Amino acid sequence: MKSVxxxxxxxxxxxxxxxxxFGIGLLALFLFGLNVTVAGFFMREIGKVTVDxxxxxxxxxxxxxxxxxxxxLMAKDIDRKTIHLVLSxxxxxxxxxxxxxxxxxxxxxxxxxxxxxxxxxxxLLLLKIYPDYFLGFSWSIFLVACFFILVKFxxxxxxxxxxxxxxxxxxxxxxxxLSSYIAGVTIxxxxxxLRSELAAQEKIISESLKNFIDVISYVLPNFxxxxxxxxxxxxxxxxxxxxxxxxxxxxxxxxxLLLIASFVFSRREFN
Amino acid sequence: MTKFLPIPILCFALVLYALISQSVWVQRExxxxxxxxxxxxxxxxxxxxxxxxxGLLSDFLFLKTATFIGGRSNEQQLMSDSDWTYVVRxxxxxxxxxxxxxxxxxxxxxxxxxxAQMPGEANKLLSKGVKFRHxxxxxxxxxxxxxxxxxxxxxxxxxxxxQASQLPGSPTYLATLGARLAYYGGKSKTALxxxxxxxxxxxxxxxxxxxxxxxxxxxxxxxxxxxxDRYKLREGRTPETLDDLVVAGDLSGLPPDPYGGRWxxxxxxxxxxxxxxxxxxxxxxx
Amino acid sequence: xxxELKSVSKTYNPGLFKKKVKAVNGLSFDVRQGxxxxxxxxxxxxxxxxxxxxxxxIRPDKGAIHVHxxxxxxxxxxxxxxxxxxxxxxxxxxxxxxxLSFCGQTSGLSAARIKARGEELMSKLNLLDAQxxxxxxxxxGMLQRAGICFAxxxxxxxxxxxxxxxxxxxIGRKMVxxxxxxxxxxxxxxxxxxxxxxxxxRLCDRIGLVDQGRMIREFKRxxxxxxxxxxxxIHTSExxxxxxxxxxxxxxxxxxxxxxxxxxxxxxxYYLVNNFLExxxxxxxGCRSEWRSLEDLFMLTVKxxxx
Numbered sequence: 001m002k003s004v005x006x007x008x009x010x011x012x013x014x015x016x017x018x019x020x021x022f023g024i025g026l027l028a029l030f031l032f033g034l035n036v037t038v039a040g041f042f043m044r045e046i047g048k049v050t051v052d053x054x055x056x057x058x059x060x061x062x063x064x065x066x067x068x069x070x071x072x073l074m075a076k077d078i079d080r081k082t083i084h085l086v087l088s089x090x091x092x093x094x095x096x097x098x099x100x101x102x103x104x105x106x107x108x109x110x111x112x113x114x115x116x117x118x119x120x121x122x123x124l125l126l127l128k129i130y131p132d133y134f135l136g137f138s139w140s141i142f143l144v145a146c147f148f149i150l151v152k153f154x155x156x157x158x159x160x161x162x163x164x165x166x167x168x169x170x171x172x173x174x175x176x177x178l179s180s181y182i183a184g185v186t187i188x189x190x191x192x193x194l195r196s197e198l199a200a201q202e203k204i205i206s207e208s209l210k211n212f213i214d215v216i217s218y219v220l221p222n223f224x225x226x227x228x229x230x231x232x233x234x235x236x237x238x239x240x241x242x243x244x245x246x247x248x249x250x251x252x253x254x255x256x257l258l259l260i261a262s263f264v265f266s267r268r269e270f271n
Numbered sequence: 272m273t274k275f276l277p278i279p280i281l282c283f284a285l286v287l288y289a290l291i292s293q294s295v296w297v298q299r300e301x302x303x304x305x306x307x308x309x310x311x312x313x314x315x316x317x318x319x320x321x322x323x324x325x326g327l328l329s330d331f332l333f334l335k336t337a338t339f340i341g342g343r344s345n346e347q348q349l350m351s352d353s354d355w356t357y358v359v360r361x362x363x364x365x366x367x368x369x370x371x372x373x374x375x376x377x378x379x380x381x382x383x384x385x386x387a388q389m390p391g392e393a394n395k396l397l398s399k400g401v402k403f404r405h406x407x408x409x410x411x412x413x414x415x416x417x418x419x420x421x422x423x424x425x426x427x428x429x430x431x432x433x434q435a436s437q438l439p440g441s442p443t444y445l446a447t448l449g450a451r452l453a454y455y456g457g458k459s460k461t462a463l464x465x466x467x468x469x470x471x472x473x474x475x476x477x478x479x480x481x482x483x484x485x486x487x488x489x490x491x492x493x494x495x496x497x498x499x500d501r502y503k504l505r506e507g508r509t510p511e512t513l514d515d516l517v518v519a520g521d522l523s524g525l526p527p528d529p530y531g532g533r534w535x536x537x538x539x540x541x542x543x544x545x546x547x548x549x550x551x552x553x554x555x556x557x
Numbered sequence: 558x559x560x561e562l563k564s565v566s567k568t569y570n571p572g573l574f575k576k577k578v579k580a581v582n583g584l585s586f587d588v589r590q591g592x593x594x595x596x597x598x599x600x601x602x603x604x605x606x607x608x609x610x611x612x613x614x615i616r617p618d619k620g621a622i623h624v625h626x627x628x629x630x631x632x633x634x635x636x637x638x639x640x641x642x643x644x645x646x647x648x649x650x651x652x653x654x655x656x657l658s659f660c661g662q663t664s665g666l667s668a669a670r671i672k673a674r675g676e677e678l679m680s681k682l683n684l685l686d687a688q689x690x691x692x693x694x695x696x697x698g699m700l701q702r703a704g705i706c707f708a709x710x711x712x713x714x715x716x717x718x719x720x721x722x723x724x725x726x727x728i729g730r731k732m733v734x735x736x737x738x739x740x741x742x743x744x745x746x747x748x749x750x751x752x753x754x755x756x757x758x759r760l761c762d763r764i765g766l767v768d769q770g771r772m773i774r775e776f777k778r779x780x781x782x783x784x785x786x787x788x789x790x791i792h793t794s795e796x797x798x799x800x801x802x803x804x805x806x807x808x809x810x811x812x813x814x815x816x817x818x819x820x821x822x823x824x825x826x827y828y829l830v831n832n833f834l835e836x837x838x839x840x841x842x843g844c845r846s847e848w849r850s851l852e853d854l855f856m857l858t859v860k861x862x863x864x
Contacts, residue, residue, distance in 0.1 A: 041334055087612065088638065091635075
């Protein structure tokens with residue numbers, strides 16, 4: 001819809017012109033440089049270390065972008081009452097939510113694409129310096145891993161938009177989104193650890209605890225599903241079924257969040 | 272007057288800083304020498320604490336461990352038992368975070384099996400590697416070697432060597448070696464062959480050095496063993512001391528043990544050294 | 558009738574331990590097609606809240622709002638309305654052109670129309686030079702004018718302005734004033750809030766005075782005769798009924814004023830009435846510049862409310 005797209009465009013422009021981008025870009029470049037320097041300290045698996053560092057740098061930069069720029073792209077609207085102006089146009093609340101989401105999405109995607117270019121340059125450089133130590137490396141798996149880092153941020157952006165539609169304060173949105181992210185990357189480890197502990201101890205666990213763990217694992221997003229760092233680091237093949245499931249999970253989870261956000265936003269009042 | 276005050280104060284502060292930062296770095300160097308290796312957070316928690324960056328954390332921890340070992344070596348301090356325990360635990364966590372990571376396995380084989388004399392621990396780590404790096408022939412090869420050389424478990428060794436021989440890229444002689452092991456287990460010549468192969472696989476200067484010393488010691492042990500065999504064949508019995516071999520002319524001279532120990536004939540008729548093929552550990556150093 | 562409010566109430570709940578605030582309390586008024594309606598009142602009277610309810614940003618607790626006869630909820634006014642908020646906060650990094658482009662796209666205008674209309678408004682409001690600059694470099698007055706461009710880009714049939722003159726220098730205020738006059742001449746409906754009573758007097762057809770969330774009084778243009786041609790306003794001592802009738806027959810208007818009467822004498826009838834006053838030896842207490850200032854009424858009404 002035209003309104004959604006128009007809002008997405010201005011949100012994107014607002015984000016991409018933010019000065020914070022320079023700082024984050026510099027940080028990423030620094031990390032890539034660090035990668036080139038540190039790689040030589042390792043005995044053999046320079047390819048693995050390069051992939052680890054690059055993917056982590058891209059992920060970290062994405063996090064900073066999303067939390068320092070992305071959050072404000074929606075929260076500032078409401079704080080500063082710019083949203084009054086936007087909603088005075090024939091744009092529905094739901095369209096607003098989707099427009100903002102798409103705008104932040106474009107912004108994150110474009111920024112990460114740029115970072116990816118620098119990352120690939122770093123990898124190419126290291127490939128030239130240490131060709132023998134990149135035995136397992138595969139460009140296609142590396143790029144797949146990068147793509148799914150992007151998908152991870154699509155879901156995180158949906159979380160941010162979701163919280164922005166609930167609360168009035170940008171700080172609360174930031175805290176909740178950050179907590180969700182940390183929960184999301186660790187939930188798998190925690191759940192499997194708990195399950196193994198419970199199984200190992202053979203205690204009679206209360207049904208409610210089991211159910212609680214199960215519910216948590218469904219409600220919180222499992223970001224491990226988008227993590228293909230290991231496969232990219234060692235050039236291990238990834239089954240297409242896994243890719244489809246991960247992608248589908250991301251899309252569906254985001255959509256649900258945005259639908260709820262749209263509904264909540266429609267009921268909301270702006271003073 | 273007051274207008275110019277900030278500048279001399281600044282200069283003075285800069286001079287002070289230059290002095291104190293020097294002593295800071297000297298002090299830190301001393302502190303780092305004296306500190307014990309440190310605490311390792313168990314794998315389960317490490318995985319959680321890495322917040323999705325397991326790979327990076329594994330790299331970092333490995334680097335930390337390698338640097339620690341290197342530091343001890345640079346300072347010419349020997350690794351204490353608690354140091355080695357740290358290394359074992361650390362490598363365990365590193366391989367839990369990323370079981371495909373080759374470097375820790377190489378380190379385990381190079382140092383744990385040899386210097387730390389913990390072949391069992393090395394094998395434990397390496398078996399993780401065998402499970403995940405299922406295409407890599409070197410890992411079962413190392414386990415096989417450890418079993419043969421340190422643990423004297425020739426059957427197990429043979430099994431692993433055979434396993435290695437079936438993986439892509441393995442040297443062609445591995446199959447024969449495996450078979451030979453099962454039959455000839457106890458001979459030093461077999462060990463020599465193994466060691467030479469190990470040496471060829473290593474790039475690490477530190478490990479190469481150690482292996483070369485070991486190879487030298489073994490070659491000398493083999494020389495003595497062969498002299499012993501000649502003596503036994505001729506005289507029909509084992510000599511009382513090794514000097515008898517020199518006297519009898521089977522050995523031109525007793526080659527020194529590069530580890531500084533004395534050669535002796537063990538109960539099973541093989542040649543060993545009091546050094547146990549390792550440099551002496553300092554007493555009471557933890 | 559374009560907009561009709563009937564007994565609308567809105568209470569804010571600021572928090573757990575704070576008292577509820579009744580922002581709007583049984584407010585009723587209507588705005589007619591093509592008229593300029595001004596809403597005035599002390600701070601906190603509920604003017605901005607009313608506008609927000611019109612725009613659907615908040616929902617009234619009680620009462621009903623109708624637009625063209627239909628309930629607001631069923632026919633939101635966004636399509637036909639242009640809104641200028643008080644102190645508009647616009648996107649820092651966008652240029653004016655991009656902002657207007659967004660405005661036009663959401664209203665469904667074609668790119669060509671957006672360009673044409675945008676240039677027209679920007680030149681009228683003297684913003685053509687700044688069109689490619691980011692909005693954060695704009696001065697307060699420029700932001701206000703940019704907001705007006707935003708409000709008028711899609712040529713709405715109705716315009717809602719919240720304190721349109723706030724923060725503008727005299728040149729800016731004249732610009733806005735002329736603009737509203739132009740809108741009026743084009744037959745648009747204008748609804749605005751302002752503290753600047755002078756402008757309200759001159760622009761509005763009807764004025765609503767609100768206080769504490771209620772409509773206290775509505776004034777019509779006729780109540781402010783100063784804009785009806787040229788007249789002289791003389792303050793006299795108390796006149797008898799006969800004298801009052803005589804003055805009125807001569808063409809003057811009368812109303813009671815503290816200590817006597819206020820006469821509004823059209824300039825062309827001045828000498829006639831003056832002669833009468835001289836003949837009747839009626840005491841002249843002074844003269845006024847206007848018939849009745851809105852400010853007087855405002856103060857009076859508010860004082861009454863406090864009592």
